Every structure is written in C-alpha cells, then in structure tokens.
C-alpha cells in the first residue's frame with residue numbers, strides 16, 4: 001500500500017470544505033460552497049448524483065411517465081381516438097429510462113467540472129474530525145483534510161427481519177435494474193415507493209397486490225389522500241391489504257409466496273420490499289468520531305452541525321423527510337454557513353412532498369389530524385374542494401380534491417392534493433404555508449381558467465367564505 005500522506009489544496013492549505021458523498025445533499029453543498037469562493041473537495045465512490053439521479057427519483061419518474069402514456073393509449077377511445085396498446089418493449093423502456101438519467105448525469109458532470117470543486121473518486125472514511133481517507137479502486141489511499149467536513153452519505157433501502165433481499169425478492173434498486181414487467185408483483189409497504197411501483201406496474205399490465213402494515217396506504221399523508229388513493233387503486237384493479245403483517249416470505253424458481261399473520265397467502269412472481277430507507281451511518285468511520293447516531297441518522301442542531309469539531313451532516317443522513325430537494329436545501333444552507341453567512345435553518349414543515357402514483361398526491365404542511373393535535377378541534381378549519389368542479393381536471397378525466405387546513409381565523413397550515421398531475425400545483429401551496437398566508441389574501445389573486453391551479457384558488461375562496469364553483 002502506498003504511503004499515506006496528508007494532501008492539501010492548491011495553496012498549501014487544507015480544503016475549506018471536504019464533502020463526503022456526492023448525492024443531492026453532497027453535490028449541492030460542494031457547488032454552493034465553490035460559488036461562494038471556498039476550496040472544496042468532493043468525495044464519491046460511485047457516480048456523481050447519488051440515489052436520486054441513478055436509483056431513485058429520476059429513473060422511477062421516467063418509468064411513471066411511460067406508465068402514464070400507456071394508460072392514455074388504453075383510454076384513447078374515450079376521447080374518440082383510435083389507438084391500441086400492444087405491450088411493453090422492456091429493452092426500449094430501460095433505454096429510455098437510462099437516456100433520461102444519462103443526460104442529467106452529463107449535465108451534472110458538466111456543472112461540477114466547470115466549478116472549482118476537486119472531485120476524489122473512491123471510498124471515503126472519516127479518520128479524524130477533519131480528515132477523510134479516500135481509497136481509490138486500485139487500492140491506493142490518500143487523506144483529504146478540511147477546515148470543515150460535510151457528511152452526505154445518504155440512505156439505502158432496508159428490509160425487515162427474516163426477509164432476505166435477492167433473487168425474486170427486490171428493493172427498489174433491483175426493481176429498477178430488472179427488465180420486463182412482472183406478471184404479478186407483490187409489494188410490501190404501502191408508502192411512497194410501494195405505491196409508485198404498484199401504480200406503474202399496474203399501468204404496464206401487471207397484477208399488483210400491496211401489503212401495508214398500518215391501516216391505510218401512505219400513512220404519513222392526510223387520511224383524505226389515503227382514502228382517495230385506496231379508492232383509485234381499487235378502481236384500477238390494484239389489490240390493497242392494509243393492517244396486514246407478514247409472517248414469512250419465500251421464493252423458488254417459479255415465484256414468491258408471502259404468508260400473512262392471519263394465515264392468508266399471496267403468491268406472485270416478484271416481491272418488492274418497500275418498507276423504508278435507512279441512513280448510511282454505520283460505515284465510513286462515522287461512529288468512531290463521537291457523532292450522535294440513532295437508527296434515524298446522525299443527530300444535528302438546526303444548522304446541521306453535528307456537535308463534533310467542524311463536522312456537518314446533510315440530506316437523508318439527517319433524521320427527517322428523505323427527499324432530494326431537502327438535501328439540496330441542506331447543502332446550500334451548510335455551504336452558506338461555512339462561508340460566514342447566516343442562512344435560515346431548513347424547516348421540515350414547509351418542504352413539499354409528492355407521490356407520483358396515478359393519481360398523484362402532493363402535500364405541504366400539517367395534515368388535518370396533526371393540526372387538530374397542535375391547535376385543538378376548535379382551532380382548525382378545513383375545506384375540501386373536489387376536482388369534479390374543475391374544468392381542466394374534467395378534460396384530463398381525473399377526479400380528486402384539494403384540501404386546505406387553516407388555523408381558525410388564522411393562516412393556512414396545510415395543503416393536500418390528490419388527482420392527475422397535482423404535483424405541479426404544490427409550488428403555490430408551499431408559498432401559502434411558508435408565508436403563513438390567510439385564505440382571504442389568496443382570494444384576491446386571480447387563478448387562470450381553465451387550469452388545475454384554479455382548484456387551489458377555489459379552495460382558498462371557499463375557506464375565505466366566498467365560494468364560487470362549490471357548495472361549501
């Protein structure tokens with residue numbers, strides 16, 4: 001093994017910032033820090049871009065788009081169009097997904113190489129509070145020292161006791177690598193990943209059964225979205241078993257067999273395990289440096305400082321919503337703080353959440369039960385506006401609703417949407433919640449007709465006591 005020496009940045013000093021992991025949180029930290037004139041080392045063992053770009057958001061949304069087109073073709077006759085859905089070319093579908101990822105990857109590589117960020121390819125390990133040792137593929141090592149270290153090692157799929165991943169039992173990583181549409185997919189976990197895969201496989205022709213331990217799909221969302229999604233899935237022929245516990249899952253050459261605690265058995269040709277993701281906090285030497293690590297991740301203060309030396313943590317490694325856009329926001333905030341600015345902390349409550357199933361779900365802020373818990377039953381007012389009254393939704397053939405939760409006589413604290421394409425509407429709702437808007441403030445803004453966006457305006461009008469196209 002070559003000698004280990006402490007490498008320093010160009011001007012003979014340690015880097016200002018050493019970032020471990022180049023996923024959404026890590027590369028955002030690096031790019032923002034470089035923009036602010038800091039010298040940055042970015043360490044990554046795989047490709048720049050992390051889970052979101054290569055194994056998460058982007059490839060799954062590409063597949064979901066193909067699924068949406070397949071659905072549209074199958075319903076084209078409803079619009080008076082002759083079209084026949086003849087099936088899926090699995091190879092071409094995979095190439096499409098890879099092309100989308102490839103273009104974005106190329107763009108990201110271009111951004112990073114045009115910046116002053118120094119990229120180190122290899123496996124990083126924190127060996128002291130200011131130094132990461134990088135082991136390259138050829139086994140050579142070098143130490144990268146920084147005045148600040150930012151940990152951005154992300155998360156990975158987890159499984160549950162007694163269910164071993166392999167063969168026909170997959171996590172989302174394996175599901176994305178697999179070519180072809182399953183005949184019958186059994187999905188364990190009715191959270192975001194579970195319902196997105198259930199939705200897309202169904203659209204592409206599979207039989208799908210979702211098994212969820214809690215009493216409703218997407219249990220982190222408002223109950224109105226869970227029941228709307230359950231109804232839509234039932235209509236689409238997706239079988240959902242809630243309050244269901246798995247006793248065993250086995251596989252052989254022909255398929256998988258999942259036995260539930262009540263003795264019922266579900267058989268399929270693959271089992272997708274989508275029971276959550278865990279932080280990658282048990283490797284890379286993190287535990288040895290005295291960080292506070294729980295099963296949810298590395299504990300930090302509101303500025304994402306770990307409490308040890310000048311070590312920060314960002315993204316999925318930090319307990320909370322595991323979303324790429326939260327990682328970007330973390331990275332920007334940490335880079336600015338290191339550069340001597342005073343950015344506002346990233347607040348979880350105003351981070352928008354979208355589930356890209358058919359129908360889509362989009363939400364920001366408090367659910368109705370959470371608001372009632374916080375403000376009491378008399379402290380909360382709620383309006384639900386059905387997309388049945390929205391012209392554009394009728395044109396698209398979607399049902400769904402906009403649900404707005406406000407403090408009684410106070411600001412809007414939560415917005416929850418279900419319906420085709422509603423994810424694109426969450427930006428406005430996010431401003432309402434983030435700026436603590438009152439319904440009567442929003443009622444003064446004109447929403448374009450006919451758009452789905454108009455449904456937000458109608459809900460705000462109703463909540464302000466001036467309903468137009470609703471019976472509220």
Ligand code: NAD
Nearest residue numbers: 189190191192193194211212213274275276277322354355
């Ligand atoms: P999740 O936490 O959203 O859902 C996991 C589900 O599995 C929960 O509903 C849980 O009750 C259920 N579950 C747990 N143990 C079970 C068991 N033994 N039997 C049956 N059900 C069980 O996790 P996920 O869907 O795996 O997603 C992981 C993370 O990735 C989430 O934080 C999610 O927000 C993020 N993600 C986001 C998007 C998006 O923003 N569109 C897409 C994919 C993933």
